[in-house]
Amino acid sequence: MYPMPETFGIAYLSGSTMQTLFRERDRVNDLVFLLEPGYIYADVEERLKPRLEQYGLISIFSRADQVSHAILTMELQGLEGSATAMPLLFLSIAGVILYILLKRMVEQQRGQIGTLKAFGYTNGQLIMHYLSHALLLGLLGGLLGGLLGIWLSTFFTEMYARFFQLPGLGRELSYRYLWLGIILSLIFCALAGYFGCRHSLRLQPAEAMRPAAPPPGRRTWLEAWALYWSLLTVQGKMATRNLFRNRQRSIFTLIGVMFAFSMMATTWYFRAITDFLIFDQFTRVRTHDLQLSFSRPLSLPAVERELGRFPGVKRFEPMLEVPVTLKHRWQEEDTVILGLPRDAYLHNILTAAGERVEPPADGLVLAEYLAAELGASPEMELIMESYLLEDPIHVTVVDVIPQHLGTNAYMEIHALGRLLGHGSLATAALLAVDEGDISLLRERYRETDTVAALEARGELLDKYRELMASFGSMQYVFAVFGFIIGFAIIYNSSIVSLSERQRELASLRVMGMTPGEVLQVLTFEQWLLSAAGMLAGIPFTITLMYALSLAMASDLFSIPVIVDAEMFIVGLLGTALAILAAQWSLGRRMRRLSMLNVMKERD
Template sequence: MKLLNRKVFRELKILQAQTISISILIIAGVTLLVSSWSVYRSLNRCKDDYYQKNRFADLFGSFKSAPIELVNRLSQGHGIKAIEGRLVLDGLLSVPDVDEPAVGTFVSIPSGVQPVLNRLHIRKGRLPVEASEVEVVVHEAFAIAHHLGPGDELTVTIQGQMETLRIVGVAISPEYVYALSAQAPLPDDLHYGVFWIPKKHLERLAKMSEEMNNVVVELDHTVRQEEVMARLNVLLKPYGNREFQDRSRQLSNMFVEDEINEQKTIVILDPMIFITVAAFLIHTILSRLVAIQRPQIATLKSLGYTDLEISGHYLKLVFLIVLGGSVSGVIGGKFLGQALLTTYVSFFHFPSLDFSLNSTSVLLGLAAGIFPGLLGGWLSLRKVYQLSPVEAMRPPTPPSYQEGWIEALGLWRRQSSKQKLFWRNLIMKPMRLFVTIFGISAALAIIITANAWSDMLYYLLDTQFQRIQREDMSVGFLHPLPLSSMRELQKIKGVVSVEGYRTIPVRISFKNQKKELQLSGIPPDLQMLQKLDVNLHPIRIPEQGLLLTRYFEKEWGMKAGDHISIQTLEGELRVVDLPVMGFSDDMLGVSAVMNLDYFWKIFHEQPSYNVANLKLDPLRIQQAYIALKNRANVYSVVLKQQMYRGFQRSFVGMMKMFMNVVIVFAFLIAAGVIFNSVRIGFSEHAWEMTSLRVMGFEKNSVIALLLGETLVQMFLAIFPGFALGYGLVHSTAKAVHTETFGFPVVIYPETYLLSATVISLALVASSIWIVRKVSRMVLVEALKFRE
């Protein structure tokens, strides 16, 4: 067996080019798999550690206001380990370095000490204490965006009262891993920040003494979570509470979990394709090797080697190739994983994001790299068993061919022998044709999948921010304003036009499903906010009933005509039963809208607005900002352009690196598959082609025969490749479809074109190789030693 081992290494050397292209496939697959799996695991571990160490609450309740003593009553009862009452309020910030207003969420904490739950992780400075100055700790994301640190000051307007704040510390919290405003749940660190402030100060600013409007609970898990929630809901009902939410509905955690799971979905799929293609390639290459080495195999057999020993010999060859690829892939995965994780640092605010290459990732990577390849190899070794040792002594029998049914139809009779040769080479080995087409299709599909993400994100953002939300700025007011107030806004310099509408937080229930969201009453002729159908055509707001996001149709099984129950969560408590008239295709988040007149009618309201959409004069934008910032009743200001940019900065930026890596790998694979198929085609036909040259065929006609075959294979692969790409994009989009992002399946023609171009480039490279090969054909040798 020692000699056979030497043969393994010699053959590896001969098969260099194939070894390299298979290795690339495996390295790509394993690198992606290992990196993303370890990133997934690392993120999960960091999150769990952080949540546990800093006592992230299990339940979250908010209500209008309740006396602080109520906490004692709430805590009596089974299942509660700790409970903490707080004040949580939003205020409008004035930050020295930006003109446009920003929104801050202020969370009360005890003076100078950590809260019991959702403990802060102080990055810089210290906790705030009750002093003559109003001390606050600022969330790291906002601090970084504005270069703020201990000692800096800024002003805030809370409930119409202006106050100067002194920053004494920079911190993060498990409650705000992902700093999101409830008003515009998209990352925008420049215009949204979280602050922790001693309770007394916030009470004074909010004019709420010994009161709380928010409760967080840690469970001891002796009682079912639902029971505790139900009891708390009952106790807090008189205080205008919104229903308690568990972690799965907590905004930051929801995003964190969604993001981590998305990572998992996307990353499993692409490596799987890479590895499947690699297994197919190994199968093809090894089958060919066995075919070529028939005499050798027969000789070995006649010398007394068993089938198992011979198969083992070839499997060793495969094993060395896949082992090399897998180990390199694991190493590559470690580095890529580390790099990927650092892109998350600016996105998720964890105390530390430590990358760890755990043993499962390594084992998973090695197994995914080695086993499919070995399987592909094993399947190609069946021929070894069928071979009789006597064959070594015979001249090679020509591979068996028969006229197929296509020829029986007589379609080819008029073709020249050369043309027949061409067509038969192509179709008489259907398995090989299939494998090649599959390989090229898969390569096309991978390129399409990798690029489709940016297509979909672009489409999503473009639709949301250009077609659905058409305003420049959206201003939310503390209290509903009479219709005439819009005229005042119109007078502000820089404001071009104003449209008002009404929103109210509600809880909708359908069958046994419940959800809290903003219900909007909008005038049917509203220009700056439009609801669109799947073809992006504006939907007219029905005069009665509700228009909901398509999410409810898909996930809740709702149909037009169904009735849902709506309960208001602000102002006077009202419960109404309303019909659903249709569904709109929103891109971000979920919504419920109805006709504004209908809104006023069912909620028994005087005509009023609490949100104004503004179009601004681009040259006077700053003036408009400043004027709005100083209006007492203004509660939130959302700048569309800023939101758009913030979203792109963080979210798109984070995806970008991973996607770029996938695109590079996809290119390599596409090139590898095509080049390999050209090579295999060439070596399979080299002997025939040499015979043709000997008979007097021109070089060019031989090259045309060889390239023609690849060209036809490519042509046959293009549409299956496009279809496969679309299918993959579709299933991935479906898998990552969340409430927050309704990923539409959009692939721009450019993406199809790009993938086809890459494949064509690979063909050009292969053509150059073929031309060189044919030119260097040594006619004499090829005829003597039939390889």
């Protein structure tokens, strides 16, 4: 699936040069078609097959079924989804933060607004004044964010060019997306600015010039919890009551912490699941050291004689790979049946519990994703078509097993050969050999025309790890995003709360509380909200994992949902670190407050 440049390469020559080198004229082994506008692959498939079978047609498939195209398309679709969801998420959070800040600014300037209205200023003029703040922030933020995105695109482009081996792929400056980002930023900021100031601007001048009435105090439901309430200090009780005085802000903070927690936990989940997929595939399923893929199906006895006499081969098992089309009702899927020996040890078929399943001689074992796409379950009959079969045949589903990389069907190798009417054949061989003998085998079969490829499991495992390491940086980027979300929400919520209650907090200082005790009023409120947000983040993360697993499932791989405590611990630690950073910044700001100036201020 992922060829290594060190051992595999493709060279391009003109057709005339190829004919001269290989002394073959007017011969081809692949045909590529372009469809006219208005036609799809299904329209021409059945017409092409009978026309090409007389020339030795092996198979015909659409571009969508090519592995390389499928991998690239899947990645592009994932990028498209991320490029849509992530900006909207961050712009929404930034918009709510701006809404809270502007709403507080308007409340603080309530008296000035009333005076300006009394002098004849209209609501439209006042709204435009506050909207100018929001639009200026949107313009600057959109411009800086666009420039930062252009800079970051260099690293992502290089990573994808290296991963997919795409020649000539380079960074291009897109003014379209730069302007689109700025416009989206302006729209979100304009909406936040309008909704943040519209309520206070509706007031009549006389009413606006009076201070706003404080929110009514009422007994909270937490106060009815006697054990909890008795354990609280004075600061804790003040913080708990304040949560219910500003419910909108509290709900926003809780949701923001939930998102931050989920982003960090999900990031660790993908890191862990990548390791799990590689470990599962290369230590439990594929236990061979070497795979020889033949250029054509070979007689099974001939393969056994050849490999059985080679020194250093401790064990070998033949494998028959047959491309087929499986049909069930109106569902149809192209896949590959793997024929394995009944006592196969070098390629294991495993249940979800890790128990080995013998390849059946009287039916097929299907991968879960393949069975789901066909709507098939054990004891159901499927129709099987293949270029090796003259007519379609019926096969029974014996079992369904989880398979995370690829989607195959399995059958006992001799039974599969008999089913096809071609006797005992093998298209590949799995070998258990000493590491030092791999180079000898590679040298032995380098020039032979019967071996198309020689794949060492250790080299392939190293390649997978190298490729996954390329995407490790993206996981850290999402973790940083989660940290920034948590920090921004907690910090801005705290700053607004400090601005609203600075006279109250200064009064506590005058009454004898230390700066640390006064700070506890705000920090306890933050920790209480954050604890609720992280608890809500646990079921939200699990739901997100199931949604991502369903969305990302394909013929190439499926992501299992594995819930463990480690990812939640990482989410907890990351969120707690963001909260501590926000509280440290808040503490510095509080220590700079002048009690004298605060007490002199009028609301």
